[in-house]
Amino acid sequence: xxxxTQTPSHQVTQMGQExxxxxxxxxxxxxxxWYRQILGQKVEFLVSFYNNEISEKSEIFDDQFSVERxxxxxxxxxxxxxxxxxxxxxxxxxxxxxxxxxxxxGPGTRLLVL
Amino acid sequence: xxxxxxxxxxxxxxxxIVQINCTYQTSGFNGLFWYQQHAGEAPTFLSYNVLDxxxxxxxxxxxxxxxxxxxxxxxxxxxxxxxxSYLCAVxxxxxxxxxxxxxxxxxxxx
Numbered sequence: 001x002x003x004x005t006q007t008p009s010h011q012v013t014q015m016g017q018e019x020x021x022x023x024x025x026x027x028x029x030x031x032x033x034w035y036r037q038i039l040g041q042k043v044e045f046l047v048s049f050y051n052n053e054i055s056e057k058s059e060i061f062d063d064q065f066s067v068e069r070x071x072x073x074x075x076x077x078x079x080x081x082x083x084x085x086x087x088x089x090x091x092x093x094x095x096x097x098x099x100x101x102x103x104x105x106g107p108g109t110r111l112l113v114l
Numbered sequence: 115x116x117x118x119x120x121x122x123x124x125x126x127x128x129x130x131i132v133q134i135n136c137t138y139q140t141s142g143f144n145g146l147f148w149y150q151q152h153a154g155e156a157p158t159f160l161s162y163n164v165l166d167x168x169x170x171x172x173x174x175x176x177x178x179x180x181x182x183x184x185x186x187x188x189x190x191x192x193x194x195x196x197x198x199s200y201l202c203a204v205x206x207x208x209x210x211x212x213x214x215x216x217x218x219x220x221x222x223x224x
Contacts, residue, residue, distance in 0.1 A: 031210065033211070033212075035212075041216075042201075042214050042215065042216045042217060043157065043201065043203075043212075043214040043217075044214070045211040045212060045213065045214075048210045048211055050210075055210050056210050056211055058211075089154075091156055091157070102147070102159050102162060103147075103159075103212060104159065105149075105156040105157050105158070106156060107155065107156050108155075108156050
């Protein structure tokens with residue numbers, strides 16, 4: 001069964017450093033998403049991406065965040081200058097259409113900013 | 115804005131039935147999803163409702179009333195492995211995004 005994959009599974013970084021989180025969505029999916037979940041809190045939407053551009057972003061997704069689809073398979077989330085409060089689990093998800101199509105989540109990257 | 119409420123924790127006994135409620139107030143609605151999340155893992159899809167009524171899928175069923183802004187997830191014949199968080203999420207087509215509730219942590223006891 002196809003699945004979303006994410007690397008790395010864990011990342012530890014120093015405050016102010018740049019991190020890139022990588023995702024490989026399900027191969028025939030066209031819509032890609034990033035969500036985050038701070039420990040003990042709810043899953044929060046960050047950004048949706050379609051046709052090589054952002055279709056929606058939340059207030060969390062400020063100028064420090066960016067997304068890219070550098071090739072036909074990868075989808076990345078970059079945090080330019082990490083803050084302590086960026087520590088969270090970051091989930092990538094994909095769906096094969098817009099509308100209320102099921103979003104399938106990857107296993108997540110646990111980011112710890114020291 | 116979006117407001118999604120569900121109980122924080124529930125406890126049930128192995129073999130029993132449990133109902134997890136979710137109420138929502140959203141500016142846009144185009145479907146309601148239930149996901150299961152084990153600690154430290156990704157949410158996994160359980161069910162989806164866009165029309166009023168009951169959707170059944172094995173031991174899991176989900177109900178939606180759009181006029182009441184209400185859904186529930188029904189789990190039958192509970193097993194120990196059903197101990198997890200259950201996340202209610204509303205899909206907003208305008209934003210093409212899911213808005214999640216805080217999740218209900220279900221503990222299944224022998």
